[in-house]
Amino acid sequence: MDWNALIPLLVTLITIAVILGGVLGGVAYLTLLERKVSAWVQDRYGPNRVGFDFGQSWLWFLRKAWGLGQPLADGVKFLLKEDVIPGHVDKVFYLLAPMIAMGTALFAMGVVSIGDTPAPPALVMSKPIAGQEKSGINVLTFPTSIEDVKRLERSGELKGYVDQNEAYQKRWKFSINPGADIGFLFIFAVGSLAVYGIVLGGWSSNNKYSLLGSLRSSAQMISYEIPMGLSIVGVLILVGSLNLERIVDWQARNGWLAFYQPTALLLFLTAIFAECNRLPFDLPECEQELVGGYHTEYSAMKFAMFFLGEYTHMITTSFLTVALFLGGWHLPGLEAFLGADSYIALAAKLGLFMAKVGGVVMLFMMIRWTILRFKFNQLMNLAWKGMMPLGVLSLLGSMVVGQFGLSPWLLLPWSLAILLLVTALGAFLPAEDTKVHFKVTRGRAPSASGVVVRRPAGAEAV
Amino acid sequence: MSQAKPQKVKWVKPPKLGLLEQMYFPTVISGMATTLKHMVGTLTGTGDKNIQVQSYPEERPTLPPHYRGVHRLNRDPEGRVKCVACYMCSTACPAHCIDIVAAPSPWPDREKYPETFVIDELRCIYCGMCEQACPVDAIELTTIFDLTGMSREEMMFDKEKLLSVFDKTVAAGTDPVRTQPGRLGVASLPAGAGLTGSSSAQS
Numbered sequence: 001m002d003w004n005a006l007i008p009l010l011v012t013l014i015t016i017a018v019i020l021g022g023v024l025g026g027v028a029y030l031t032l033l034e035r036k037v038s039a040w041v042q043d044r045y046g047p048n049r050v051g052f053d054f055g056q057s058w059l060w061f062l063r064k065a066w067g068l069g070q071p072l073a074d075g076v077k078f079l080l081k082e083d084v085i086p087g088h089v090d091k092v093f094y095l096l097a098p099m100i101a102m103g104t105a106l107f108a109m110g111v112v113s114i115g116d117t118p119a120p121p122a123l124v125m126s127k128p129i130a131g132q133e134k135s136g137i138n139v140l141t142f143p144t145s146i147e148d149v150k151r152l153e154r155s156g157e158l159k160g161y162v163d164q165n166e167a168y169q170k171r172w173k174f175s176i177n178p179g180a181d182i183g184f185l186f187i188f189a190v191g192s193l194a195v196y197g198i199v200l201g202g203w204s205s206n207n208k209y210s211l212l213g214s215l216r217s218s219a220q221m222i223s224y225e226i227p228m229g230l231s232i233v234g235v236l237i238l239v240g241s242l243n244l245e246r247i248v249d250w251q252a253r254n255g256w257l258a259f260y261q262p263t264a265l266l267l268f269l270t271a272i273f274a275e276c277n278r279l280p281f282d283l284p285e286c287e288q289e290l291v292g293g294y295h296t297e298y299s300a301m302k303f304a305m306f307f308l309g310e311y312t313h314m315i316t317t318s319f320l321t322v323a324l325f326l327g328g329w330h331l332p333g334l335e336a337f338l339g340a341d342s343y344i345a346l347a348a349k350l351g352l353f354m355a356k357v358g359g360v361v362m363l364f365m366m367i368r369w370t371i372l373r374f375k376f377n378q379l380m381n382l383a384w385k386g387m388m389p390l391g392v393l394s395l396l397g398s399m400v401v402g403q404f405g406l407s408p409w410l411l412l413p414w415s416l417a418i419l420l421l422v423t424a425l426g427a428f429l430p431a432e433d434t435k436v437h438f439k440v441t442r443g444r445a446p447s448a449s450g451v452v453v454r455r456p457a458g459a460e461a462v
Numbered sequence: 463m464s465q466a467k468p469q470k471v472k473w474v475k476p477p478k479l480g481l482l483e484q485m486y487f488p489t490v491i492s493g494m495a496t497t498l499k500h501m502v503g504t505l506t507g508t509g510d511k512n513i514q515v516q517s518y519p520e521e522r523p524t525l526p527p528h529y530r531g532v533h534r535l536n537r538d539p540e541g542r543v544k545c546v547a548c549y550m551c552s553t554a555c556p557a558h559c560i561d562i563v564a565a566p567s568p569w570p571d572r573e574k575y576p577e578t579f580v581i582d583e584l585r586c587i588y589c590g591m592c593e594q595a596c597p598v599d600a601i602e603l604t605t606i607f608d609l610t611g612m613s614r615e616e617m618m619f620d621k622e623k624l625l626s627v628f629d630k631t632v633a634a635g636t637d638p639v640r641t642q643p644g645r646l647g648v649a650s651l652p653a654g655a656g657l658t659g660s661s662s663a664q665s
Contacts, residue, residue: 044514045513367494423485
């Protein structure tokens with residue numbers, strides 16, 4: 001048996017363990033951060049009581065510890081709580097739903113690199129590939145085997161790949177599956193499955209509030225996947241690859257995509273807020289209307305799994321935002337200062353990536369306390385009437401630049417211009433119905449047909 | 463459900479939005495600035511004056527003297543229990559949590575005194591009706607609000623415990639004796655005596 005063949009497997013397993021552990025630990029502390037940020041924004045201190053003293057007086061120096069023991073206490077609580085399965089639920093799907101919600105969110109971490117992962121070398125042929133002469137394609141996307149590649153190098157059709165590949169194999173890679181060319185397509189494919197967790201959870205609970213929440217959620221997630229897709233097709237056109245490492249590498253050489261396509265970044269951020277069911281798009285679980293939304297009937301660890309899935313989704317999409325638009329591990333001048341491949345540079349890049357992800361997560365949390373929840377019609381209007389046209393216009397710019405080989409910097413004025421145009425255009429569109437006023441009476445609105453009624457001709461408006 | 467009367471209906475017109483507000487993003491950014499201001503204020507301590515939170519076990523709240531917390535049995539100037547075992551508090555009590563056993567008073571200024579006086583603090587709803595009912599101002603509710611115990615028996619407050627609450631709260635100065643010291647009220651007078659003079663009954 002060839003034991004050397006097991007080493008990559010071992011490395012992968014260790015990477016999986018580290019990243020999974022890191023993400024789950026991160027999720028646990030995100031719940032604490034969420035509560036802390038909420039508190040700070042609302043002029044409170046937030047949870048600051050639970051430390052790591054476990055009631056032992058000799059651990060006095062770990063008492064309180066800024067409330068860092070809170071996630072541990074929450075975890076223990078979730079594990080030890082009574083796990084109620086109501087009698088009226090569809091048991092199979094009821095149990096499956098939280099697994100899907102959490103599993104799909106964790107899957108996406110498979111192709112995201114968390115630090116400096118080099119882009120795999122491309123198989124660039126010296127002349128167009130046989131059968132592709134007309135289109136002039138000279139990048140071999142599916143290398144058959146290393147023997148084939150070596151044969152091609154000997155014949156001079158391919159240059160330097162073997163050496164580059166050897167150097168690539170020796171580099172550190174902070175990723176579970178480095179060099180995955182399927183890249184963010186995989187993330188979207190798996191991320192879209194997350195809606196099954198919510199729909200199944202709502203449906204199998206056999207409860208009208210859960211069902212309403214999950215129906216809203218499915219409509220919302222499907223609607224927001226379109227502007228999300230439109231916003232990243234522009235990236236795809238500029239970079240020419242779905243591979244996240246290549247995208248980061250492109251940004252390290254040409255500048256961050258956020259500077260070329262700020263509108264696409266804005267669309268992407270808005271769409272991932274909706275995908276993660278975060279405020280202002282948390283309609284699937286809005287407490288005021290739907291009790292708890294799709295997880296009303298869930299308790300103990302199954303509820304916690306929905307919760308963890310949501311926060312994992314948040315981490316994954318933050319990683320994606322950083323990799324796609326904010327340059328990943330790249331910071332101008334960092335490589336010149338620390339060298340490309342030293343351990344200090346690797347650590348700095350890892351830290352930089354994490355810091356950027358942390359920044360996006362903080363944005364998530366601050367938006368939560370800034371923008372009010374949308375109504376469902378507003379949510380749909382925003383996606384179909386606002387973000388779709390904006391996404392198409394943004395994509396148009398990328399297509400023109402990509403097709404005619406123009407400077408990508410032309411995209412910046414274009415991006416800002418369409419943003420200004422579309423938002424300003426909204427102000428000049430005819431309002432829905434200005435004659436509709438809100439009827440305010442004492443107590444609940446008595447009108448059976450709804451709250452909104454037309455003001456009669458003689459009535460005074462204040 | 464009946465229709466509201468037209469004259470009672472108030473018609474509200476939504477405020478008109480300007481161009482910048484209709485463009486949405488400028489308002490979002492100004493909203494983010496407000497959020498950030500509060501957050502930075504809390505984190506750096508410059509916004510401490512805004513903080514409405516008390517760090518409870520270290521910082522104790524100052525409660526108003528009419529707060530309805532744990533009961534106490536007041537003492538008269540001689541240090542004896544003021545209560546005359548008239549049962550008015552236990553009659554008034556909606557939770558039936560006061561249990562009194564009366565006995566002939568060993569002192570000449572009243573007819574009866576409580577041999578035992580037990581309040582079930584777990585059953586009590588802290589409505590303060592015992593305080594209102596007491597004719598001699600013997601029972602009062604204090605500002606002690608954080609009552610804890612390890613067993614139900616512990617939460618049955620007997621006469622000694624209630625008197626010790628009086629000693630504690632008066633010494634701490636948190637709950638001064640709110641009613642006048644001195645002579646006991648009409649309920650302490652021998653049977654019939656309080657009812658003859660209308661002036662004393664009213665005072």
